[in-house]
Amino acid sequence: MKPRILVIDDEAAIRDSLRMILEYEDYLFVGAASGQEGVAAVQRERPDLVLLDIKMPGMDGLEVLRKLHALDETLPIVMISGHGTTATAVEAIRSGAVDFLDKPLSSERVIVTLQNALRQSELRSENRELKLAMESRYEIVGSSPALRRVLEAVKRAAPTNATVLLLGESGVGKELVARTIHRNSPRASQRFVQVNCAAIPEELIESELFGHEKGSFTGATEKQIGKFEQADRGTIFLDEVGDMSQKTQAKVLRVLQEQEVERLGSARTIKVDVRVIAATNKNLEDGIQRGEFREDLYFRLNVIPIVVPPLRERREDIPLLVQHFAKLTSEEHNLKPRRFDAAAMDALQRYRWRGNIRELRNAIERLMIMAAADVVRVEDLPPEIRAGSSGGAVPMTSEPVAIPQSTYATAGSTAAEESRPVGASAAGTLREFKDAAERAYLVQKLRENNWNISKTAEVIDTPRSNLYKKLEQYGIKQEVDG
Ligand SMILES: Nc1ncnc2c1ncn2[C@@H]1O[C@H](COP(=O)(O)OP(=O)(O)OP(=O)(O)O)[C@@H](O)[C@H]1O
Numbered sequence: 001m002k003p004r005i006l007v008i009d010d011e012a013a014i015r016d017s018l019r020m021i022l023e024y025e026d027y028l029f030v031g032a033a034s035g036q037e038g039v040a041a042v043q044r045e046r047p048d049l050v051l052l053d054i055k056m057p058g059m060d061g062l063e064v065l066r067k068l069h070a071l072d073e074t075l076p077i078v079m080i081s082g083h084g085t086t087a088t089a090v091e092a093i094r095s096g097a098v099d100f101l102d103k104p105l106s107s108e109r110v111i112v113t114l115q116n117a118l119r120q121s122e123l124r125s126e127n128r129e130l131k132l133a134m135e136s137r138y139e140i141v142g143s144s145p146a147l148r149r150v151l152e153a154v155k156r157a158a159p160t161n162a163t164v165l166l167l168g169e170s171g172v173g174k175e176l177v178a179r180t181i182h183r184n185s186p187r188a189s190q191r192f193v194q195v196n197c198a199a200i201p202e203e204l205i206e207s208e209l210f211g212h213e214k215g216s217f218t219g220a221t222e223k224q225i226g227k228f229e230q231a232d233r234g235t236i237f238l239d240e241v242g243d244m245s246q247k248t249q250a251k252v253l254r255v256l257q258e259q260e261v262e263r264l265g266s267a268r269t270i271k272v273d274v275r276v277i278a279a280t281n282k283n284l285e286d287g288i289q290r291g292e293f294r295e296d297l298y299f300r301l302n303v304i305p306i307v308v309p310p311l312r313e314r315r316e317d318i319p320l321l322v323q324h325f326a327k328l329t330s331e332e333h334n335l336k337p338r339r340f341d342a343a344a345m346d347a348l349q350r351y352r353w354r355g356n357i358r359e360l361r362n363a364i365e366r367l368m369i370m371a372a373a374d375v376v377r378v379e380d381l382p383p384e385i386r387a388g389s390s391g392g393a394v395p396m397t398s399e400p401v402a403i404p405q406s407t408y409a410t411a412g413s414t415a416a417e418e419s420r421p422v423g424a425s426a427a428g429t430l431r432e433f434k435d436a437a438e439r440a441y442l443v444q445k446l447r448e449n450n451w452n453i454s455k456t457a458e459v460i461d462t463p464r465s466n467l468y469k470k471l472e473q474y475g476i477k478q479e480v481d482g
């Protein structure tokens with residue numbers, strides 16, 4: 001596609017000569033004789049780049065620049081500066097113009113400048129897209145109070161260098177939280193190095209964590225930089241710390257105390273500046289009791305504990321998570337978007353999710369790929385989910401993990417809060433789906449707050465009048481327990 005260039009200049013002669021240069025080079029030319037016309041043309045023509053004269057009667061170039069950037073801050077704008085406006089051109093660059101051209105215009109300069117500016121803008125938009133894709137990949141989805149408490153703690157911990165200990169069952173999102181802390185820390189531009197402490201074979205631990213010099217032991221054919229050194233000035237994520245062997249615990253404790261490492265086969269100590277985030281699904285205090293986990297290491301790690309609650313304690317997040325994973329999956333696998341009808345969503349919300357968000361994510365991915373129709377119905381769900389879990393009915397195959405209470409306590413919900421059917425109407429349209437999700441959310445919140453309207457309105461941060469309106473709209477009535 002030919003790039004579309006908008007030229008905003010009050011002088012017809014300049015517009016004409018630029019038209020000739022541009023069309024000769026196979027660009028599409030659009031002209032505007034004033035600032036006003038230019039602003040209108042940007043909205044109408046969606047140009048890829050603007051050439052903008054600085055000195056014009058009426059709205060001058062700088063003002064037009066501001067107006068255009070208010071419309072689209074990513075639009076590349078090259079200023080055309082005449083006699084005596086070079087200082088203004090510099091100011092324009094400071095205000096966001098990408099470059100400027102001096103009058104009289106040389107066709108060669110015009111073309112080179114355009115090519116550079118277009119290339120840069122392309123790179124920038126690729127970056128933006130990549131970043132957006134990355135962000136949505138690492139987005140923490142959910143709005144439950146339980147999750148909000150986690151995000152609050154993340155917000156407080158992220159800007160500091162303090163060691164964070166993430167606690168919670170398998171699949172609750174500990175790694176996601178760790179990455180979020182790093183991304184929101186002053187170390188964000190440095191590396192995030194992940195170490196799975198449970199997976200490293202005992203005899204390789206030292207060289208993994210601290211590195212080795214070539215020839216330091218049989219098999220060390222190349223020099224290796226250890227994880228701590230790799231993470232220098234960044235963040236090291238010690239995952240599954242509860243599964244570390246005694247030997248590793250001792251080694252890790254030493255680095256944390258000394259903030260320095262020694263490569264195997266080297267006498268030199270290397271100072272490292274790392275921020276530590278650790279995670280485990282084990283109860284470390286029990287580990288200490290049993291003599292399996294070092295207490296001194298526990299105190300080193302347990303500076304800011306953050307408990308990530310299991311999914312069954314924040315079921316109100318499920319509809320949002322389902323939509324999120326459905327979207328990610330359809331993007332990743334190039335699938336048509338699919339909807340989940342109200343009954344299916346309801347079953348998903350009631351299921352116990354012992355594998356937490358990872359299990360939910362896998363289930364949604366499978367459904368998106370396997371379901372025949374555009375709408376996923378309750379019949380499409382695997383039998384165990386369809387059966388609906390009434391909490392205790394599903395046998396626990398893994399040991400329940402007792403999470404120590406901390407100042408960042410997890411949601412105080414109980415099994416009594418199992419959510420119930422959101423209504424029989426099948427969600428055919430997005431509207432219906434949203435309504436069903438909203439209704440389920442409200443019922444859940446009302447239950448949590450013992451059907452106290454004022455309290456509920458406060459908790460979900462909406463005016464009481466709005467909550468009343470919603471109750472009426474969805475025909476929600478207080479249920480009588482029986
Ligand atoms: N709130 C959330 N929003 C979106 N995705 C999430 C959320 N929480 C977790 N996930 C996703 O769920 C999956 C499991 O999360 P993660 O790997 O962070 O869990 P974990 O607690 O580290 O589990 P384990 O203890 O088994 O290592 C990942 O794909 C992650 O992106």
Ligand SMILES: [Mg+2]
Pocket residue numbers: 174175239
């Ligand atoms: Mg993990």
